[in-house]
Amino acid sequence: MKRLARNRLKSFSVDRLLRHALRHWHADDGWRAVQALHVRGSPQLLATITALCTSLRARRRAVGLAIAGQLMHKVQGQLAMYAEAETHQLLLHGLSDPHHDVVRAAVAGLGHRPHAASVEALLRLSASPDSQMRWQVAVALGSYEEPEAIEGLIRLATDPSAEVRDWATFGLGSLRMDDTPAIRAALRRNLDDPDIDVRGEALVGLARRRDEGIVERLIGLLTPECHMYELDAAEALADPRLVEPLQALSQATPRSWNAVWQARLDEALATCASQSVPVATERSSAS
Known part of the structure; x- marks a missing residue:
């Protein structure tokens, strides 16, 4: 039924999609209408969302910004960002809106x-008492290259909310490849987080930086109860010391594991095995 709903929305006119988004703003159907509008970038739609963003009603302003944030159009059959400068101005202005939903x-x-x-505004909002706002900031900061954004993610990686820590750790570990002592320290700290997803993202982030300090920990985690994080970390680390535990894991694979899980295990094993140097090769090189 949900798939039928999505197909039906794609056939709606822009005006009907806008009415749908406004009427169902806090429901999944409202967001699907916004998603359908994202790919309808045009001068007419830009004018409409600009008017929405200056409305006296907070819901209309929030919907206008939600559309502006991902507004695209087709160029030679490919989707491309539309009206970047104009939408940036709308979004920047929205950061100072008095209504919470509009700011988010x-x-x-x-x-x-x-x-x-x-x-600067995002970093200020990272201290919001609302965990959903802090989560949204953590998601956003993962797309920024500024050093201040990294500092913000490091702080959010210690947030009281597990969801915020999870996304901040993902932003530090996987969305970027900056490698500094501060980033590594934040990732190492979250290896012992009470939340499994935070621990997993920290492990993958360190593996992507080839941090050999996690090898022994990873060996201990490669058991039949391990998660995809450990397999991703093993592949990223590509350490021959992981071959033996990965082989043992492959032989112990229970029937409950699915094909995707098995494929990730096979990829991790192949990558680590490719780093092993045969004894004969070592001897011939030495001679």
Whole structure:
């Protein structure tokens, strides 16, 4: 039924999609209408969302910014960002809106089309008492290259909310490849987080930086109860010391594991095995 609903929305006119989004703003159907509008970028739609963003009603402003944040159009059959400068101005202005929902829509949009001028406001909002706002900031900051954004993610990686820590750790570990002592320290700290997803993202982040300090920990985690995080980390680390535990894991594979899980295990094993140097090769090189 949900798939039918999505197909039906794609056939709606822009005006009907807008009415649908406004009527069902806090429901999944409202967001699907917004998603359908994302790919309808045009001068007419831009004018409409600009008017929405200046409305006296907070819901209309929030919907306008939600559309602006990912507005695209087709260029030679490919989707491309539409009206970047104009939508940036709408989103930046939305950061100072008095209504919470409008600000969150602006933060979300600036995660999809980052602008350096928003970093200061995003860092301020990272201290919001609302965990959903802090989560939205953590998501957005993962798209920013500014050093201040990294500092913000490091702080959010210690947030009281597991969801915020999870996304901040993912932003530090996987969305970027900056490698500094501060980033490694934040990832190492989260290896012992009480939340399994935070621990997993920290492990993968360190593996992507070839941090050999996690090898023994990873060997201990490669059991039949391990998760995809450990397999991703093993592949990223590509350490021959992981071959034996991965082989043992492959032989112990219970029937409950699915084909995707098995494929990831096979890829991790192949990558680690490719780093092993045969004894004969070592001897011939030495001679």
